[in-house]
Amino acid sequence: MNFGKILRTSSVHWQLARDYAFKSDLKIKWVRPEKLPCTKPEKSGDLGKLPSINEKELRLDFKNSKELQDADPVVQSLFQLGNNPLAETSRYLRDQMIKEVQRHPLDYGSMEAKLARMTVRIRSMQEQLDKFPRNIKVKVTLKELIDKRKKFLKYLRRWDYRRFEWMLEKLDLVYKPPPTKFHWITRKESLQKLTDAHCEQIKEERLAEYRKVLNEQKIPFLEDAIKKMEFVHKEQIDLEIPLTVTEEQIADFKRELEYLKSERETKTEDRE
């Protein structure tokens, strides 16, 4: 055992004490934050969700088909999104989202279009992962995609800040820069930080209290000072000694006193 210190418990008794594990007496309770998977929307910065779609909507490729418009209802239903694989719905949503942000009708490769496409993919994968949490392929792809989107957002911010802000609004995203340094969350370090914050708070409170005390002493001090200065001024005139206290100085002090008094009045009125 590491006994580095000898404690004297009474006049006769001595006791060995460990010196390395300092335990604070402060009643600070530390709650370890729950681990949030990086695939969750709260972590990835997705505020918005995918729009709900009309299941009777036709597939993307057959939307403008004239033959389909005049076709039998049974044939038409074969091309509805509800009767097609989920991938078709995803494709449809992706196209919708890209059309919201693209620069011109043929633009599918600009940064905005890329970000929009990624966002829809991420959101649909997040829904998928909620249903099947053990689908590792989706999980890995999703994680990679989220990281990539974050990197692209970082680039866009550097290239064109206003466009970046506009994109955040359009896609309903939150952008937080990564922390400068990675570290694991430990009990010791967290408690150190909490203790520091606690000490800082105590310091602020005490300073505020002391400031209040000093401020209250200001008006009596000024009143006293004006009285004494007036007395000295009068005596110096009477005894015909060179003046050290001029009327201007007294006027200055009086002005300050008035200002302080008016300020205090306004404060009390505010409180009422």
Next chain:
Amino acid sequence: MASRGAILLGQCMPCIKKNASKIRIRHMELDKNLNMYFKKDEYFFAHDPEKVCKTGDIVLIRELPQRLTRLISHTVEKIVYPLGDIIDPITGKKVVVGKYRDEIEDANRLYGKSEKAFDYEKAPPRGRLEGTRDFTHGETYIKYHEDGKDQPFAV
């Protein structure tokens, strides 16, 4: 040292001080052992009561004749390049990565510009999403404590 009023070029970093900006001056330092240069960062606090420079801007700072506070030793002289609003110094045109903005706009017009697309003329200046969507004006940290309150800068 203090009286020379040296001018430095640096980048503005996120800073929580009220009337100061934190400026990073980066220079290369020679490692004599490896005979290689490595980046070395130096941080200065520049007096900036109106917070004219935002995170990421390239600014010029001038040394004050006297330190204002224990930390603040410089003032912000000029913002050379605001982040994400780069101007080509030769032609004076705005640039996005490798292209002029005008060229991009021209191309969009040729293809038929979409009405929903981003428009520079309508876009308000930077900074309206600070604290709601865009958290780059402060330093983020790894969340270490759950206190029930909202911690916007926790990651």
